[in-house]
Amino acid sequence: MATDPSLLQPAAFELADDIAIVKARESLDAHTVAIMAWHFHPSTGCPFWLDYAQSLPFNPLTDVKCYDDLKKFPPFEDEWLRGGPLRRWVPRGFADKPVYVFETGGTTGVPKSRVNMRDFRTDYEQFSSTLPDEHFPPGANWLMLGPSGPRRLRLSIEHLAQYRGGISFCIDLDPRWVIKLIQKGWMEHLEAYKQHCIDQAITILEAGHDIRCMFTTPKLLEALALSLEKKGTTIRQAGITGIFSGGTEFTPQWTRFAVEELLDGAYMTPTYGNTLMGLAASRPVTPADGYTIAYYAPQPRAVIEVVDFDDTTAVVAYGLTGRVKLTTLTQETFVPGFLERDEGERERPCHKYPWDGISGVRPFRQLAGATTVGVY
Amino acid sequence: MHLPALRFGKPYESLERTQLVHFLTGERVAEVSQVGGAIVGRDASKMARARESLLEISPDEIIERLQTAGNLYVHGTLSVGNGKQSPDSFVEQQSATTGLPESLCRANMQKNLFVLSHMDRMLDCLTRGLPPEVLWKGYGREHRGVVVSYQAQSPVLGLVLPSNSPGVHTLWLPVIALGVGLLIKPGGQEPWTPYRMAAAMVEAGIPPEAIGLYPGATDVGAAILAGCGRSMIFGSAKTVEQYRGNPGVQVHGPGFSKILIGDDCVNDWETYLDVMVESIAANSGRGCINASAIYASRHTGEIAAAIAERLGPIDVKPPQDPDAQLAAFTVPGVAKAIWQQIEGGLTASGVMHATAAYGPRLVEGERCGWLRPVVVHCQSPDPEIAKAEYMFPCVSVVRCPQEQMIQRIGPTLVATAITSDPAFQSQLINCTAIDRLNLGPIPTTKLDWLQPHEGNIVDFLYRSRALQVPAETPATSTTPTTQAGVA
Numbered sequence A: 001m002a003t004d005p006s007l008l009q010p011a012a013f014e015l016a017d018d019i020a021i022v023k024a025r026e027s028l029d030a031h032t033v034a035i036m037a038w039h040f041h042p043s044t045g046c047p048f049w050l051d052y053a054q055s056l057p058f059n060p061l062t063d064v065k066c067y068d069d070l071k072k073f074p075p076f077e078d079e080w081l082r083g084g085p086l087r088r089w090v091p092r093g094f095a096d097k098p099v100y101v102f103e104t105g106g107t108t109g110v111p112k113s114r115v116n117m118r119d120f121r122t123d124y125e126q127f128s129s130t131l132p133d134e135h136f137p138p139g140a141n142w143l144m145l146g147p148s149g150p151r152r153l154r155l156s157i158e159h160l161a162q163y164r165g166g167i168s169f170c171i172d173l174d175p176r177w178v179i180k181l182i183q184k185g186w187m188e189h190l191e192a193y194k195q196h197c198i199d200q201a202i203t204i205l206e207a208g209h210d211i212r213c214m215f216t217t218p219k220l221l222e223a224l225a226l227s228l229e230k231k232g233t234t235i236r237q238a239g240i241t242g243i244f245s246g247g248t249e250f251t252p253q254w255t256r257f258a259v260e261e262l263l264d265g266a267y268m269t270p271t272y273g274n275t276l277m278g279l280a281a282s283r284p285v286t287p288a289d290g291y292t293i294a295y296y297a298p299q300p301r302a303v304i305e306v307v308d309f310d311d312t313t314a315v316v317a318y319g320l321t322g323r324v325k326l327t328t329l330t331q332e333t334f335v336p337g338f339l340e341r342d343e344g345e346r347e348r349p350c351h352k353y354p355w356d357g358i359s360g361v362r363p364f365r366q367l368a369g370a371t372t373v374g375v376y
Numbered sequence B: 001m002h003l004p005a006l007r008f009g010k011p012y013e014s015l016e017r018t019q020l021v022h023f024l025t026g027e028r029v030a031e032v033s034q035v036g037g038a039i040v041g042r043d044a045s046k047m048a049r050a051r052e053s054l055l056e057i058s059p060d061e062i063i064e065r066l067q068t069a070g071n072l073y074v075h076g077t078l079s080v081g082n083g084k085q086s087p088d089s090f091v092e093q094q095s096a097t098t099g100l101p102e103s104l105c106r107a108n109m110q111k112n113l114f115v116l117s118h119m120d121r122m123l124d125c126l127t128r129g130l131p132p133e134v135l136w137k138g139y140g141r142e143h144r145g146v147v148v149s150y151q152a153q154s155p156v157l158g159l160v161l162p163s164n165s166p167g168v169h170t171l172w173l174p175v176i177a178l179g180v181g182l183l184i185k186p187g188g189q190e191p192w193t194p195y196r197m198a199a200a201m202v203e204a205g206i207p208p209e210a211i212g213l214y215p216g217a218t219d220v221g222a223a224i225l226a227g228c229g230r231s232m233i234f235g236s237a238k239t240v241e242q243y244r245g246n247p248g249v250q251v252h253g254p255g256f257s258k259i260l261i262g263d264d265c266v267n268d269w270e271t272y273l274d275v276m277v278e279s280i281a282a283n284s285g286r287g288c289i290n291a292s293a294i295y296a297s298r299h300t301g302e303i304a305a306a307i308a309e310r311l312g313p314i315d316v317k318p319p320q321d322p323d324a325q326l327a328a329f330t331v332p333g334v335a336k337a338i339w340q341q342i343e344g345g346l347t348a349s350g351v352m353h354a355t356a357a358y359g360p361r362l363v364e365g366e367r368c369g370w371l372r373p374v375v376v377h378c379q380s381p382d383p384e385i386a387k388a389e390y391m392f393p394c395v396s397v398v399r400c401p402q403e404q405m406i407q408r409i410g411p412t413l414v415a416t417a418i419t420s421d422p423a424f425q426s427q428l429i430n431c432t433a434i435d436r437l438n439l440g441p442i443p444t445t446k447l448d449w450l451q452p453h454e455g456n457i458v459d460f461l462y463r464s465r466a467l468q469v470p471a472e473t474p475a476t477s478t479t480p481t482t483q484a485g486v487a
Helices: A018-039 A047-054 A067-072 A119-128 A153-163 A175-184 A187-205 A218-230 A252-262 B037-055 B059-075 B087-098 B102-117 B119-126 B133-137 B192-203 B218-227 B237-243 B266-285 B300-311 B334-346 B402-408 B422-430 B457-461
Strands: A100-103 A113-116 A141-146 A168-172 A211-216 A242-246 A267-274 A278-282 A294-296 A302-307 A321-329 A334-347 A357-363 B005-007 B010-012 B017-021 B028-033 B078-080 B083-085 B139-141 B147-152 B156-160 B181-185 B211-213 B230-234 B249-252 B257-261 B291-296 B351-353 B362-364 B369-371 B374-378 B394-399 B412-418 B434-439 B462-465
Touching (some): A067 A334, A119 A278, A141 A153, A141 A187, A141 A218, A153 A211, A168 A187, A218 A242, A218 B037, A278 A302, A321 A357, B005 B037, B017 B087, B028 B087, B037 B181, B037 B211, B037 B218, B059 B102, B059 B133, B078 B192, B087 B102, B087 B192, B102 B119, B102 B266, B119 B457, B133 B147, B156 B218, B181 B192, B192 B211, B218 B230, B230 B237, B291 B300, B300 B374, B300 B394, B334 B351, B334 B362, B334 B374, B402 B422
Parallel strands (some): A141 A211, A211 A242, A242 A267, B156 B230, B181 B211, B257 B291, B257 B412, B291 B394, B374 B394
Antiparallel strands (some): A267 A278, A294 A357, A302 A321, A321 A334, A334 A357, B005 B211, B017 B028, B147 B462
């Protein structure tokens, strides 16, 4: 394994201690075994995995004794998530529960879909505990300015607001139309559509709804801040004290610019998430850490590994670059070793999240040319 | 060397930087701060100040300072980024990251100097003798005694410069002299000229708050186009199509410049061989003003063979060699991809590769590639290759009856028409597909800067409109102004 460049200099954040790391790993191993017991038991598992288990040369119920044993599964093929019948993914243990379906971006043909019963609520309740009350006051109202449609984001933010005692206002943006506008080169339409969203957001913010917290995307956040500045005000002056935001364009430079010039003191926390994983929180972003954005998956419900581009069963050394490999381990969904369309650098466990993280997340270089990213 | 963004006078070092490397060795030449489009959007509030800062200085003084800037640009050692840059190091750096031979970099410097040192005459011609104070004040009196008003359409001109074309900068040099600021996205491979020019201008006394330099990705270009009332963008035919008809955007794409030889002159084609060769190969054939096609009704095979004899042997030389004429394609794989496209075009019916006998055209280096000149003979204007333009000396000599030329040439940035036939000349003058027209054997690459290029920059930046004042005020003429037709 190559020399670990990040170990050559002291970390600018609080590292996790060894005991915490070991405990987190034990918890992950135990959780993995429990999830196998659920998904591969005929009374609780979903038709897809029960069928698939017949073709496996091992028994997931007895041969998976820890997280690393999940490597026994062949690579997960994302094509399995495209198209129907969707019920093949619903665990029998949840057969009587209402089912939601959430879709990924839809930038590459038939979107990948994931069934949900309560996972999105659980994920956002857990995420809620990472939000500082000082900036996200309990009881405050929220503005959700971003894509809704077939994504889980709108319902999730709404649940987050309700869970924290507030009400969520929603302005929709359709990213699939935005992608078309970009592909067609209709930049004036793109600008007009963005402004259409921003105008609605400003109207809501000025309507006396006591909105203090917001979810939005980086592109919309900057557009909102610039529009407010033109009106002689700021995001903070509009009442916002806490923002959480997400997207691969969350670079250290963008974050620094936002903190220094757009937010006027409002607190912002970057997140990395998608329909499959849920929501990865970031460790505190500081100038001393070069505004590094490092995400940590919500273990043990989901695990991010940064793996070698050629040998996707091997994680890279800390500080080195690899592809994002995602494992989802909830009772509703089991996805082992899904290779994401992103890459980044492997980060050391930190005090708050004593397991591996990832920084510098960006589109996977071998796919980047064919994908329209950063659209909303 | 590190080149920070310049936010209208304030250097800004980004956490994101691109490395510029030598096209031959891969050695690092400089790193360039990369900013996002939102910074441009935020700095839009500084645009008005950019123009105001220029208007605080008299137009004559600005022109003098630009002339000083021209000398500093060519001869001075200037503070560029976080270092000092001599003219020689500028040439070395520019050549290293663009692949252009150093001799051609120096030639471009002289071209820029020429424009800056003749700015007074240029503006006089482009404004048709308008007193420069009119642009400063917004209105004034013409030499005929008539009140005229010119309204600036944007306090700054946005510029999205091409990634790697050191020859285009003369187009924006007059902007400061017109009292309009500059908001520039420098080319990825060629940030050198905008940075050095900005440094020279500031050292010569042009207010730093009049110039913004924002290196970055495509979102910077989009933010410039969205935020500036007037912008210039350089790009492909697709870019041209995208912005066609947008009055706020002047778009510069492929030129498809041509030489058209009339039936009255074509028997003497050998007389014009020098003009043809220069038009094709000057500045490594990279410009939109380089000829990509030559049209004649006969002798086309002989013309192609004669040009091939002159250009075919030109070979790749080290960038420092004073005789180097070919620029490298610095992006790996590009030269090969272009050559494969040309090879495909050569298989069409009626197409003959006239430089085939002069050795392989594609020269592949470790990190880059070159294309040696290509001359093609086409029996008609039909083959695709007759309509192509590439960024190296590449020309199609096209057989086409004179009476069909006007219909067949398509968009033509510069047409050099070698003919004395008044009827043909008249058709050419009226042909709207042609932008610049040279009547006579003038190389397509020879530009008279006293005439507009791809639209008059003054007309682009200013709107001529009516402004009336009461008769007794000083701005009005003592001669009674006509009141007819004003209702």
